[in-house]
Amino acid sequence: MIKSIITLSIFLTMVGFCQAQEKKIATDTLAVAGVCGMCESRIENAASIAGVKKAEWDKQKQELIVIYSTKKTSLDEISKAIQDAGHDTGKGPATAGTYEQIDKCCRYREMEVH
Template identity: 35%
Template sequence: MKNSLLLIFFSLFTIVLSAQEVKKNQKAIIKTNIVCDHCQECETCGGNFKSNMLKIKGVKMYELDEKNMTITVFYNTQKTNLDTIKGAISKMGYDADDIKADASGVSQLDDCCKKV
């Protein structure tokens, strides 16, 4: 009888712990602004964007969709959060949802990639 009760207790305890575990990996789709049709291939802008996105601690992968003007970001919630990622995108010169592009970031972009 004691063994059965212990088994039930540990089973319930394990279920409760697993239910409280926070999801580590998240996916976010961020609306942005892309002025030119070649930002990904642009030597200056595309290269800087790629290296800076992957420098954000916790960002595992991203996909830039120029047609839909979105950035899909896959990140570890224990290392970063969405506001940090949006702030970094803004500093690169691009809008990130409700966060407007930082002026110093925009000034670093090639003329063809700047907002008009």
């Protein structure tokens, strides 16, 4: 009897632990403007800050799908890193002066995305 209670409590502790772990990983979508493959690398590199497990930018959708640890970072921080790299996001425009630093072929504000 005691043994089964102990087994059960260990089991419940583990279940609780696993659920807590799961909640710390979030998958979010963030609108990010860009033009080409160079933009893709720039955006994904910029988004890969500490705590980010995966960052995947979709040119057609103009969206970044990001998987990250909510314990280590937030979507706001990830967005800030992308804005600092010269790209507008759904959370705000590129940081002042950074848009002018990206390659001419990447100036998404001046062209249509094909």
